[in-house]
Amino acid sequence: MLLSVRDFAVHYRSAAGTVRAVDGVDLDVPEGSITGLVGESGCGKSTLGRALMGVLPDVARIAGGSVVFEGRDIIPLSERDRRAIRWRRMAFIPQTAMNALDPVQRLGAQMLEVLRERGGLGRAPALARAEDLFRQVGLDPARLSDYPHQFSGGMRQRASIALALALNPALVIADEPVTALDVIVQRQVLDVMRDLQSRLGLAMILVTHDMAVVAYACDRVAVMYAGRIVEAGTAAEVLERPRHPYTMGLTHAFPDVHGGTSALVPIEGAPPILIDLHPGCRFAPRCPFAQARCRSETPGLVDGVACFRAGEAETLRDAAARPETWAAP
Amino acid sequence: MSQVISAQNLGKTFHAHGRTVHAVRDVSLSVAAGEAVGIVGESGCGKTTTARMLLRLEDPTAGRIVFEGEDITHRRGAALLPFRARAQLVFQNPFDALNPRFTIRRALAEPLANFGVPRAEHAGRIEAVMQRVRLTPSASWLDRHPHELSGGQLQRVVLARALIPGPRLIVADEPVSMLDVSVRAGILNLLRAARDELGLAAVYISHDLALIRYVCERTLVMYLGAVVEEGPTVDLIERPHHPYTRALVAAVPVPRIEQDRAPLPIKGALSDAPLVGPGCAFRDRCPAAFGRCAVETPPLRELSGRRKVACHLGDPA
Incomplete structure (x- = not known):
């Protein structure tokens, strides 16, 4: 169990x-x-x-x-x-994605921060992993450079799922x-x-x-x-x-x-x-x-x-x- | 059946930041006494903008509204007061629809005073409406304040407040979305009973097709400001014609293990910059779009069985 x-x-x-x-x-x-x-x-x-x-x-x-x-x-x-x-x-996905996402930081930067500081990945592997995570939740990796407010509610929830899954x-x-x-x-x-x-x-x-x-x-x-x-x-x-x-x-x-x-x-x-x-x-x-x-x-x-x-x-x-x-x- | 409200070609255009947004385009809707229509x-x-226009809480920028035989489209101020008593909104959120400092009695007396009902009639009207929303014996509720009531009880008071002026039309915008599942049925049953017993015309606004099926005989489906399909609710849900309605029906989860889990027949997501110019507004998400959809806006055309659809598919013309 x-x-x-x-x-x-x-x-x-x-x-x-x-x-x-x-x-x-x-x-x-x-x-x-x-x-x-x-x-x-x-x-x-x-x-x-x-x-x-x-x-x-x-x-x-x-x-x-x-x-x-x-x-x-x-x-x-x-x-x-x-x-x-x-x-x-053990990761958490809140009801409102904005509670998981920092509104003043690009989504890519938030993903990299988690992957590098908590996951210990180097810059290039972290970026590759972030792109892969975006693809896995059905988001275009090009949009890693967007801010959360540029996303619809559904896209934000996908991004917060990607963030939760970052460290397996x-x-x-x-x-x-x-x-x-x-x-x-x-x-x-x-x-x-x-x-x-x-x-x-x-x-x-x-x-x-x-x-x-x-x-x-x-x-x-x-x-x-x-x-x-x-x-x-x-x-x-x-x-x-x-x-x-x-x-x-x-x-x-x-x-x-x-x-x-x-x-x-x-x-x-x-x-x-x-x-x-x-x-x-x-x-x-x-x-x-x-x-x-x-x-x-x-x-x-x-x-x-x-x-x-x-x-x-x-x-x-x-x-x-x-x-x-x-x-x- | 006599039409209580009849709206023709309603439109609402907002201008903001140099852009023109067509929030509602060409919506026509009639509701007879005793009938419930879902949007x-x-x-x-x-x-919601359509509902607010029907109640004249929002001014339409196009079209006209006839209520009980009178054109009220351009009525303002005091001239709207008789209409306000006869067309009532049921608020969505019972937790902020009532003044926390008013007792239930005062919350119910307030609309009576506003609409000039003689004081001598207040107690009788309050008692009758409390019976109707099953908050009985009324004496044990009327002196309480909103914070002493549960969400379901508050929503009964909200409904009582809408019914007490004696409306012919009620408009309910997501009337149970803030309530717990176990008490939703009670409110929906009260709304159905009030409509049947008082012969009210009712308009329900919801994103929830299951709820709409339960309370509305007829339904309009809206997409990006326009009606894309209309018809008797059960027929529309079981045999949707418009590709958008098909996706909407398929997306509703059902409380059974056996259910369709196939990918939805819809592409992409709702864009925040709606398509402009001619053509179908749904074409970029439609799995069945073809050449004509990009050049010609499909009008809402009549089919058999009181059905209407705005789609080129299957159009003989």
């Missing part, structure tokens, strides 16, 4: 109290696969991605657990040792890399990522709110809700035979461009505020299948699903397909 |  996360927790300080943004997460990322980390805003998916990269904001702290990457736990490492991993072994990382963490893009550009960028992943044998964590993006691009998926992973497995298993009621609800909650016009079914309510959490499953207040035990005990992730009623998944799936199941009480 | 396209295609 390339990356194994166990009982991982990240807390934020806030005026209202401690926010348990990531709370007891287990996640495995195998070599050479794209894992979708999917969930709604505030579920902790971006915090988890940033914590794995070691780029959390000052108000956040790692509150427990381990992250074993390429055979060693990287959480106890010093900032200096983390920096040695960052970019070389084993794992790339991409935080909503296509969310800000138009649908055609989104597809083209996803195709670049899939192509690179398969040619270079990279592992990738694709953080997204969009199940359709997961279905299109990912081999595996982990569904996050209120700071915890509620379901994980191959994309086919999770999307076609969901075992957690939240995943079941999500699959009926948004329109399919080739689907019918039958009514969509919202999941009533909202996720909990992650301060002063009550015991029990965090989805229980919105779950049509919740029982007494769900409100008093927190289910762990067992065999890829964190639900006490996972054994009845088939029956629950049938019920979840009926709109009246999700009607507000 | 779909990528950023910069002119869909």
Whole structure:
């Protein structure tokens, strides 16, 4: 396993109290696969991605657990040792490419800086590598002399992918890399990522709110809700035979461009505020299948699903397909 | 069906830095009571400018707009006030559409006061609209402030604010794009119900064809300021005629493992310097472009089944 996360927790300080943004997460990322980390805003998916990269904001702290990457736990490492991993072994693609790119520096200069200073390449090999990286993401190497503002949104995202890949990382963490893009550009960028992943044998964590993006691009998926992973497995298993009621609800909650016009079914309510959490499953207040035990005990992730009623998944799936199941009480 | 709004040959030209930009060219669109029409396209295609012109938030530089039988194209100031009450925008971002210092009650009373609704009617109108957007019992919501509500709840208030003056037309620009997936369906269902029950005319602006399919019977596809295809939504998505629509439909990911992953039938990227002069604006990205496309701008021509397309392919003429 390339990356194994166990009982991982990240807390934020806030005026209202401690926010348990990531709370007891287990996640495995195998070599050479794209894992979708999917969930709604505030579920902790971006915090988890940033914590794995070691780029959390000052108000956040790692509150427990381990992250074993390429055979060693990287959480106890010093900032200096983390920096040695960052970019070389594990790279990051932010949602907005402008956050990865320096607006006042030509793209070529930025690539060369990374390749020479961090990768230790000489000038000529670094330039050749930069040109090759641009070609790999579908950009014209002649445009290395452009500034980021001369690029469209899609081109900037390609450039930030090229920059992330500069030092041949084993794992790339991409935080909503296509969310800000138009649908055609989104597809083209996803195709670049899939192509690179398969040619270079990279592992990738694709953080997204969009199940359709997961279905299109990912081999595996982990569904996050209120700071915890509620379901994980191959994309086919999770999307076609969901075992957690939240995943079941999500699959009926948004329109399919080739689907019918039958009514969509919202999941009533909202996720909990992650301060002063009550015991029990965090989805229980919105779950049509919740029982007494769900409100008093927190289910762990067992065999890829964190639900006490996972054994009845088939029956629950049938019920979840009926709109009246999700009607507000 | 009576047309609530009818726009003919709308155009918007901006002049900046010595350049003339045709943001919208020759867009015609009519929406009947109880009908929902979608305008779909990528950023910069002119869909939002078109919507803003329909609401007279932006002055058209060409064409005319007839609303409930009256030409409102050149109306200004106070003369537009009755129209403003009857044509409402549903804001995209619920997190900044409401004044954070106003209670929900005040946010809803404000448009009533602006449009001269007698005070005695306010409480009743507020209660009715809260029922319609399912924020009940209303007493438990009306004294709260926006920061006490979730995104989905705020969007219900935004919708209530648009409905409370009693509009005949609502224009929704990406009405759920800022919301979480699990609550989007609730807002879309409310919009559908409001349209059906009140017989509203609705215009939805979105880049998301799946959403448009869910809420709109008829759809216009825009590319670089012009309508390239138009027709009943399901027919248009399942049998697109224009090469751009084909690419747009093919690009939408679907939430299923089995799906088409073939390369998109489109070349290059949207250029920031649109082609000028005659010819099809899509020709440099079109996999099927031929000689005629560079010399003659294809007009939006009628096909059977209420379909229209602006493409020389398959044109007998």
